[in-house]
Ligand code: ACM
């Protein structure tokens with residue numbers, strides 16, 4: 001509900017009273033008031049007469065509404081009262097205020113708003129082309145402005161490993177560096193890595209301190225960073241750094257981890273131990289997509305594993321790995337989320353599915369009582385051209401105008417409630433094979 005737009009003097013100094021938030025959340029909310037372009041003076045109480053002057057009153061109390069991230073804003077030409085169940089809700093209220101301030105059009109009256117989905121995500125791929133911490137912070141800022149709350153960081157892939165791991169240092173001293181700067185030159189060239197410090201080497205990785213800094217920066221904006229550690233496919237860079245873990249020990253590059261060798265599990269578990277120490281996210285993304293599975297058919301270790309575990313197909317072999325990793329993470333209080341290929345060979349009991357090849361995987365998972373994030377490529381892969389392809393920078397192909405992205409409904413009215421109740425939300429993915437420069441990323 002909105003009243004008529006009225007002029008609003010945003011240049012005054014507002015009395016800011018924040019009630020019901022602890023010191024950390026109050027600081028976050030103050031920062032959002034500032035970012036909205038409003039001057040303020042923090043006060044410890046607000047009197048009746050203050051409501052006649054310029055005021056911002058933020059009141060957080062759990063009984064105020066049903067929705068965790070919802071808010072109500074009551075505005076008049078003097079000021080704003082915000083009521084929310086949680087600090088995140090109040091933060092979103094301030095994003096709406098910011099929109100009004102920037103538009104210069106002040107809606108007086110009552111606004112009540114809450115998100116339809118608890119998961120509102122974006123994926124940033126820093127494997128194909130590495131990005132700086134400052135760049136990532138800028139994207140987090142943009143996400144916060146539009147009330148998105150999950151940043152899925154694609155940290156590992158064939159083109160480079162991007163997170164410091166102390167127990168396996170060659171992941172970043174070697175598998176994070178290459179000489180052709182652009183992915184295309186590398187992918188269609190020799191696909192080799194070089195030692196860190198090599199002249200002309202391009203790439204990089206997040207140190208643990210940098211990753212923690214990003215986690216905190218995102219948390220200050222009510223965004224959770226979900227790290228993705230790909231397995232067993234899309235792992236060429238892992239095997240380039242640790243070739244002894246290849247199935248066949250052949251010198252050719254291999255993309256899938258060997259599931260027959262215990263050393264693979266020792267490595268992935270040690271990596272995950274370090275990952276969960278950095279990222280407090282309940283969800284850890286374990287990839288699971290596009291494994292070739294061919295090497296497993298030739299590998300003695302993989303074949304032995306299949307015999308010993310009674311696995312009848314390589315799909316079941318992948319599923320065996322995902323089950324084991326799920327158990328490992330569940331025992332440490334975390335949940336796995338993976339691309340929809342983790343359905344093949346049998347879904348791990350507590351897994352959440354990210355449906356990318358379309359919606360079918362997500363629907364199958366939801367029907368089986370698993371949580372789902374919808375990210376079908378036809379609507380959510382925003383690395384496609386957004387206008388007439390000849391007018392756009394080089395991209396992976398396709399055609400995806402903004403209108404089509406916005407038209408996507410992950411849980412339309414035609415979906416039965418038995419299924420839609422498992423749809424956590426939606427995610428847009430910006431893969432970066434063809435996105436070399438920052439401007440293109442932001443385009
Ligand atoms: C994916 O696009 N392979 C998840």
Ligand code: ZN
Pocket residue numbers: 246247248257258259260261295296299300301302
């Ligand atoms: Zn193997």
